[in-house]
Amino acid sequence: MAFHVLISDPLSEEGIQPLRDAENIEVTVNTNLTAESLAEKIGDYDALLVRSQTQVTREIIMKAKKLKIIGRAGVGVDNIDLDAATEQGIIVVNAPDGNTNSAAEHTIAMLMSLARNIPQAYYALKHKQWERKKYVGVELKNKTLGIVGLGRIGAEVAARAKGQRMNIMAYDPFLTEEKAEKMGIGYGTLPEVLQAADFITVHTPLLKETRHLINRDAFQKMKTGVQIINCARGGIIDEEALYEAIREGKVAGAALDVFEEEPARDHKLLELPEVIATPHLGASTVEAQENVAIDVSRDVVQFLNGGLAKNPVNLPSVPKEIMNKIAPYFELSEKLGLFLTDLTQEVTEEVHIYYSGDLTEVDVAPLTRNTVKGLLKRHLGDHVNDVNATYFAERKGITINEHKTSSTKGFTNLLTVEVTTKSGTRQVSGTLLNGLGARIVKVDNYSVDVIPQGHMVVIHHKDQPGAIGRVGSLLAEQNINIATMQVGRSNVGGDAIMMLTIDKHLETEGLNQLTGLTDIYDVTAIDL
Numbered sequence: 403m404a405f406h407v408l409i410s411d412p413l414s415e416e417g418i419q420p421l422r423d424a425e426n427i428e429v430t431v432n433t434n435l436t437a438e439s440l441a442e443k444i445g446d447y448d449a450l451l452v453r454s455q456t457q458v459t460r461e462i463i464m465k466a467k468k469l470k471i472i473g474r475a476g477v478g479v480d481n482i483d484l485d486a487a488t489e490q491g492i493i494v495v496n497a498p499d500g501n502t503n504s505a506a507e508h509t510i511a512m513l514m515s516l517a518r519n520i521p522q523a524y525y526a527l528k529h530k531q532w533e534r535k536k537y538v539g540v541e542l543k544n545k546t547l548g549i550v551g552l553g554r555i556g557a558e559v560a561a562r563a564k565g566q567r568m569n570i571m572a573y574d575p576f577l578t579e580e581k582a583e584k585m586g587i588g589y590g591t592l593p594e595v596l597q598a599a600d601f602i603t604v605h606t607p608l609l610k611e612t613r614h615l616i617n618r619d620a621f622q623k624m625k626t627g628v629q630i631i632n633c634a635r636g637g638i639i640d641e642e643a644l645y646e647a648i649r650e651g652k653v654a655g656a657a658l659d660v661f662e663e664e665p666a667r668d669h670k671l672l673e674l675p676e677v678i679a680t681p682h683l684g685a686s687t688v689e690a691q692e693n694v695a696i697d698v699s700r701d702v703v704q705f706l707n708g709g710l711a712k713n714p715v716n717l718p719s720v721p722k723e724i725m726n727k728i729a730p731y732f733e734l735s736e737k738l739g740l741f742l743t744d745l746t747q748e749v750t751e752e753v754h755i756y757y758s759g760d761l762t763e764v765d766v767a768p769l770t771r772n773t774v775k776g777l778l779k780r781h782l783g784d785h786v787n788d789v790n791a792t793y794f795a796e797r798k799g800i801t802i803n804e805h806k807t808s809s810t811k812g813f814t815n816l817l818t819v820e821v822t823t824k825s826g827t828r829q830v831s832g833t834l835l836n837g838l839g840a841r842i843v844k845v846d847n848y849s850v851d852v853i854p855q856g857h858m859v860v861i862h863h864k865d866q867p868g869a870i871g872r873v874g875s876l877l878a879e880q881n882i883n884i885a886t887m888q889v890g891r892s893n894v895g896g897d898a899i900m901m902l903t904i905d906k907h908l909e910t911e912g913l914n915q916l917t918g919l920t921d922i923y924d925v926t927a928i929d930l
């Protein structure tokens with residue numbers, strides 16, 4: 403089957419080679435789509451690749467019936483409705499490392515241009531004005547650069563600005579004093595950084611928490627004559643407040659690569675001589691464009707072919723060594739979820755997943771998501787996947803609890819899923835037996851040993867002579883062959899369980915007949 407991939411923003415031709423090389427992928431490049439035409443066409447595609455231009459809105463995502471993955475050839479994903487993608491089970495991947503260097507270099511270029519009025523002087527000279535007095539600048543040496551957001555780019559900017567003999571002071575919610583000391587930079591709260599800096603550069607993502615992080619209040623805290631750089635995202639700085647701060651003389655200059663609305667051809671900030679600007683060029687280098695397109699193309703090829711994406715945005719990424727350890731449990735965990743849904747046949751209210759033995763040593767969150775997927779699959783079918791399983795559970799008010807326990811019950815690894823419905827609590831445990839594969843080893847309080855596959859029947863009955871025989875005869879009458887049978891009981895003559903694997907699905911009629919047999923309490927057909 404061929405997968406159809408749409409590229410709707412200009413990407414490096416060298417960078418998308420992994421997509422072109424994949425035999426089962428057909429690539430369409432169309433960088434002239436309007437929102438309407440993208441919404442019209444998106445239903446034909448399995449993957450969409452964008453930069454920051456294409457706005458992947460909820461409306462577009464809702465029309466993307468086949469879409470499995472959105473690749474962002476770059477860092478910022480604020481042009482993609484992540485909630486909508488998650489709800490639809492569409493994985494979003496980005497290329498977080500490929501343009502760090504270019505963005506940091508661009509920030510330094512803007513910082514130096516700002517300090518020395520290079521764009522203004524260049525413009526004047528091109529217009530035959532030799533203005534030496536007007537364009538006296540300031541040195542960077544011994545000035546304080548305030549960095550807001552010390553992630554990949556912020557840290558690279560800090561390292562480079564140190565080369566200009568600047569003092570660096572940074573604020574980032576994840577920065578500690580010790581970490582800052584190790585990096586040879588100063589640490590401060592946001593107000594402290596704003597107060598101390600001669601130049602301020604922002605490098606946070608645009609989130610609802612960072613929208614207008616630099617607002618009127620923030621400008622009030624700054625030194626008079628401060629200079630501002632934004633090579634991260636328009637919207638982190640309140641543009642109206644910046645405009646006022648420049649007009650009032652609080653801010654001496656600003657260098658902007660990004661704007662709240664792009665393209666910003668006719669922006670009032672651009673009318674101010676103190677403002678220098680580039681049209682979102684931070685990542686626009688040959689190297690960065692090749693890097694990000696390669697990274698995201700590889701992730702898309704890998705993911706479409708059943709592999710794992712390296713840089714998922716709406717799903718935590720799992721280190722390879724952890725994935726190697728938990729991958730063998732994926733099938734088991736999903737099947738335990740499916741098994742319990744069939745067994746309870748009622749609305750799940752609460753889920754507890756217990757991991758023991760080897761499984762206590764690793765991050766089991768992907769297994770939890772997979773189990774939840776199994777629990778929801780009967781009702782949501784292929785709409786539910788690893789990306790949206792927890793979202794759907796939350797929306798349905800199902801609480802998911804993950805536990806690691808030391809109780810292995812003699813197994814080297816044990817995965818127990820317990821669900822509560824309005825009728826009570828039911829449990830199933832499974833294990834991976836070395837060299838023998840997956841087994842269900844416990845259903846409620848009964849020990850069993852069953853391979854979780856194919857058509858199964860779980861019969862809850864009274865431990866009485868003849869019960870097993872009657873079940874066997876009835877199935878034989880219906881020409882249903884029993885492949886395996888396991889029995890377990892609580893005590894002699896008490897409650898007992900029969901677990902059969904049969905060669906075909908047990909239809910409702912057969913199920914009702916079994917239920918009507920003497921000493922049989924209930925019968926459930928399970929298909930894994």
Ligand SMILES: NC(=O)c1ccc[n+]([C@@H]2O[C@H](COP(=O)([O-])OP(=O)(O)OC[C@H]3O[C@@H](n4cnc5c(N)ncnc54)[C@H](O)[C@@H]3O)[C@@H](O)[C@H]2O)c1
Pocket residue numbers: 477478479498501502505550551552553554555556573574575576605606607608611612615633634635659660682683684685686
């Ligand atoms: N102009 C461009 O072309 C260009 C190029 C690349 C990236 N970017 C932008 O730069 C942003 C940063 O990229 P990155 O690779 O460094 O990302 P990153 O995730 O490595 O770093 C972002 C940092 O911001 C910090 N942060 C989050 N909220 C904060 C807050 N309220 N206050 C202070 N810090 C906060 C985070 O803790 C993190 O350390 C991207 O999100 C993207 O929007 C722009």
Ligand SMILES: O=C(O)[C@H](O)COP(=O)(O)O
Pocket residue numbers: 453454455475476477478479501634682684685686
């Ligand atoms: O977030 C990013 O990676 C940058 O803003 C680059 O955006 P671009 O791909 O549109 O150049």
